[in-house]
Every structure is written in structure tokens, then in C-alpha cells.
Amino acid sequence: MLSAASSVAPLAHPLPRAFFARDARVVARALLGCVLVHECATGEPRRSRIVETEAYCGPKDLACHARVGLTKRTRTLLGPEAHAYVFLVYGMHDCFNVTCLAEGEGHAVLVRAGEPTGGLEAGARLDGPGRFARAMGISRAHDGHELTRSPLYLLPPAARPARVGVSPRVGVGYAGDWAERRWRFFDADSPCVSRPPRSAIGRPR
Numbered sequence: 543m544l545s546a547a548s549s550v551a552p553l554a555h556p557l558p559r560a561f562f563a564r565d566a567r568v569v570a571r572a573l574l575g576c577v578l579v580h581e582c583a584t585g586e587p588r589r590s591r592i593v594e595t596e597a598y599c600g601p602k603d604l605a606c607h608a609r610v611g612l613t614k615r616t617r618t619l620l621g622p623e624a625h626a627y628v629f630l631v632y633g634m635h636d637c638f639n640v641t642c643l644a645e646g647e648g649h650a651v652l653v654r655a656g657e658p659t660g661g662l663e664a665g666a667r668l669d670g671p672g673r674f675a676r677a678m679g680i681s682r683a684h685d686g687h688e689l690t691r692s693p694l695y696l697l698p699p700a701a702r703p704a705r706v707g708v709s710p711r712v713g714v715g716y717a718g719d720w721a722e723r724r725w726r727f728f729d730a731d732s733p734c735v736s737r738p739p740r741s742a743i744g745r746p747r
Contacts, residue, residue, distance in 0.1 A: 556695040562624040566642040566649035570597035571727045573640070573651060574706060575699030577659060580678050581692050588678050590656030590668055591699070593732040596711045597725040598639075600648040605717035608648025618686045620648050626694060628675070628685040635672030638680045640689060640696075654712070654726070657734045669736045705730035710744030712736070721745040 557576065562569055573592050580588045598606035607616050607629070618627045619641060627639040627650050643649040656668040658677070668674045675681070680694070687694050707730040714721045722744050728735045741747070 554697045556690050557698055559624040559690055562640060562642050562689070563644060564642060566597035566599050566651050567725055569640065569642045569649075570595040570651045570725065571706065573653070573696070574727060574729055575702045577697040577699065578653070578656065578678060578694070579697060580680065580694050582661075582679050586661035588662055589658070589660040590662070590674070590678060591659050592653055592656050593703075594653070594655035594669075594726070594728040594735045596652040596654060596727075598648075598650050598652065599725070600643075603717075603723075604720040605711060605714035605723075606648060606650070616648070619650055621645055621686070623649075624689050626680070626684045626687045626689055628680060628682045630682060631672070636675040636681050637671040638675045638678070638684075655728070655732075655734055655736045657732060669734050670738075703729035703731065707735075712738045712742050715742075715744070715746040718745070 573595050576592050578590050582588060600606060601608045607619055612620055618625055622645040623641050623643055625641045627641050628636055631637055639650040639652045641650050652671055653674055654671050656674050658666050662677055666677045668677050684694055689695050707728045708724045709726045710722050710724055711726045
């Protein structure tokens with residue numbers, strides 16, 4: 543079941559590059575309710591309303607890949623804003639991120655969950671970053687794609703979430719005190735938000 547804020551304004555234009563040229567914490571909250579569109583080679587475009595995000599804020603953030611500096615993996619992360627940063631975790635799951643702020647800053651937003659709004663198979667699950675990327679047909683082949691144009695782009699929401707939940711990020715316990723930063727944002731009324739175990743949120747206890 544979709545929440546009341548799931549609809550998208552007709553004839554909406556993709557979010558402009560300036561939308562992403564901000565601190566990842568600002569963009570992470572602002573992305574809630576926005577719609578990601580993937581115009582796949584076959585079939586109807588896949589569309590999902592973003593309901594859960596996490597902010598990662600550059601080299602000083604010990605949970606952020608930018609902490610290791612410029613590598614083959616982090617080239618896109620440390621590149622210009624408004625691009626897809628897609629990486630593999632656990633050797634099996636692609637994760638979709640949006641680069642933010644400016645080139646060299648290493649800010650990005652991880653999209654953790656979405657509500658299907660069109661072009662997806664009945665019963666498709668988008669709760670969790672791996673499931674989200676898989677359902678949307680996103681892979682590392684999309685790494686570096688500019689998100690202001692086809693085939694992968696973001697549309698503004700018709701309405702923002704009525705309530706925004708905030709918590710520490712998931713699965714970054716290795717980052718010490720940085721794991722406790724409350725940089726995970728989610729639509730508190732969406733049934734599609736991920737449900738990670740309490741032990742995976744923030745610093746291990």
C-alpha cells in the first residue's frame with residue numbers, strides 16, 4: 543500500500559544539479575518523497591518514491607568511503623555532485639548513492655528504501671539498499687551517470703512525508719563515534735522503510 547504522498551506531479555522536470563550541491567545531510571532529508579525514474583531498455587520506466595536515506599559526509603566521516611582517499615572505487619564519490627555512485631557490498635549487492643555538495647568533498651546519500659510507484663513487478667520489495675537497486679535495475683554500470691538526465695534521474699515529490707524519522711546509520715559500527723551520528727532519515731508513515739535489527743543501528747552495544 544502506498545502512502546498519500548506517493549503521487550508525482552505530472553510533467554515534472556528532473557531535479558536540477560543545484561539541488562545536489564548541498565551538504566549530504568540536507569540532501570538526504572530533501573530526497574524523501576522524491577521519485578527515482580529508470581527508463582530501462584525494455585518495458586515501462588521503473589519508478590519509486592524514496593522513503594529512506596543515509597548521509598555520508600566526506601573524509602572525516604569514518605563511515606564514509608571518502609575516508610580512504612581517491613581510489614578506483616571512490617573516484618565517482620569524490621567527483622562532482624548529482625551523479626550516481628554505485629558500489630558492491632558483501633560481494634553480491636549493488637547500492638545506489640547520490641553524490642552531493644561539490645567535486646572533491648566526498649559527500650553522498652545512500653538510498654536505503656523506496657515505494658514502488660510504476661513499472662515494477664507486483665510485490666517488488668525495495669526495503670533495503672540491495673533490494674532497492676536490484677528492483678530498480680541499477681548496477682555498477684550506472685556508476686558515474688549524471689542524475690539530471692535519462693535514463694536515470696530524480697523527480698521532485700508531489701508532497702513531502704508528513705513525519706520524518708531520524709536515527710543513527712545502519713551497519714557502520716566500525717566507525718566508532720561516527721556510527722552514532724543521526725544521519726539516517728525515513729518516512730515514518732511508510733510501510734516500505736527497512737527494518738534492520740537494533741544491533742545493526744549505530745554503535746554496537
